[in-house]
Amino acid sequence: MKSGFVAILGRPNVGKSTLLNGLINHHVSIVTDKSQTTRNNIIGIYNDEETQIVFLDTPGIHKPMQQLGKEMNNMAYSAAHDVDVAILVVDASKPFGTGDTFVIEHLDIHNVPLIIVFNKIDLARLDKTEELKKTYRAYFKDATFIDAVAKEGFNVDEVIKTVRNMLPEGPAYYPPEMITDKDEIFQIKEIIREKVLKTLREEVPHSVAIYMDHIEWEKKPMQIFASIIVEKDSQKGIVIGKNGSRIKEIGTKARMSIEKLLNQHVFLELQVKVDEGWRDAPSSLKEYGYKYEK
Ligand SMILES: Nc1nc2c(ncn2[C@@H]2O[C@H](COP(=O)(O)OP(=O)(O)OP(=O)(O)O)[C@@H](O)[C@H]2O)c(=O)[nH]1
Numbered sequence: 001m002k003s004g005f006v007a008i009l010g011r012p013n014v015g016k017s018t019l020l021n022g023l024i025n026h027h028v029s030i031v032t033d034k035s036q037t038t039r040n041n042i043i044g045i046y047n048d049e050e051t052q053i054v055f056l057d058t059p060g061i062h063k064p065m066q067q068l069g070k071e072m073n074n075m076a077y078s079a080a081h082d083v084d085v086a087i088l089v090v091d092a093s094k095p096f097g098t099g100d101t102f103v104i105e106h107l108d109i110h111n112v113p114l115i116i117v118f119n120k121i122d123l124a125r126l127d128k129t130e131e132l133k134k135t136y137r138a139y140f141k142d143a144t145f146i147d148a149v150a151k152e153g154f155n156v157d158e159v160i161k162t163v164r165n166m167l168p169e170g171p172a173y174y175p176p177e178m179i180t181d182k183d184e185i186f187q188i189k190e191i192i193r194e195k196v197l198k199t200l201r202e203e204v205p206h207s208v209a210i211y212m213d214h215i216e217w218e219k220k221p222m223q224i225f226a227s228i229i230v231e232k233d234s235q236k237g238i239v240i241g242k243n244g245s246r247i248k249e250i251g252t253k254a255r256m257s258i259e260k261l262l263n264q265h266v267f268l269e270l271q272v273k274v275d276e277g278w279r280d281a282p283s284s285l286k287e288y289g290y291k292y293e294k
């Protein structure tokens with residue numbers, strides 16, 4: 001059997017989480033059109049008769065403005081260590097820029113088998129992509145290049161095939177029924193955050209964290225009480241909306257997705273709380289699960 005660990009790395013919003021979900025055929029990592037959606041390393045496991053691939057989705061590497069960003073980058077940097085294969089995802093529709101050099105300079109992927117996935121080729125111009133590939137080839141002369149449209153599943157099987165050929169013989173590290181390392185509480189919080197990100201615009205989403213106040217698993221329907229944490233008083237009103245309309249919309253959408261995840265009816269109550277400047281406060285970062293720990 002072939003098995004191993006594979007990190008999925010790259011700038012924010014290039015399609016890493018979309019690719020992970022496609023590779024393992026499960027929605028384990030949230031996807032939105034906002035940059036810096038993923039804030040933790042998230043394992044997704046692929047299994048077939050002769051292979052187990054443990055993929056690691058990671059936060060998008062970016063120039064950090066707050067401590068939260070530094071923690072996220074550190075998670076991504078650490079994911080690149082001790083893997084059998086690294087996948088660098090690139091947005092093929094964007095020209096090479098400082099964000100790309102930032103990733104290349106900060107990421108230690110020169111001594112590991114590397115696949116570069118040129119994603120979003122549905123939005124790219126062929127000649128521009130060729131130019132981009134030349135630039136990446138100059139940095140990584142031995143990397144395997146794959147074009148993809150992760151959103152449509154195009155060439156996702158090619159990524160699996162290529163990874164499999166790079167993996168050593170090894171045992172299954174996880175039981176075959178396991179698809180992710182994250183528990184239900186993590187997944188519920190992520191679903192709520194996904195709905196917040198999808199409902200709100202611009203700056204507010206980056207200031208949001210979800211805190212699980214209380215769950216009553218045994219009650220019918222199951223009761224979930226969670227808080228949407230924002231950084232400033234002014235953001236509280238934005239999340240709540242006129243007459244509570246926005247938080248109601250977030251709550252309804254989140255409840256429906258949580259019910260799908262848990263396969264049962266749930267009662268979800270959301271409230272909004274202010275935690276001034278939490279993205280730079282070590283204790284808050286720890287509380288919300290964003291502190292990078294070695
Ligand atoms: N057109 C197009 N859009 C895509 C493709 N793959 C992903 N997207 C979209 O790109 C956006 C970002 O996707 P994500 O998977 O969240 O990107 P990410 O790299 O995980 O982003 P972060 O978690 O912020 O680092 C979403 O709106 C996706 O639907 C693709 O192949 N083509």
Ligand SMILES: [Mg+2]
Pocket residue numbers: 016017018029030031037038058059060
């Ligand atoms: Mg992501």
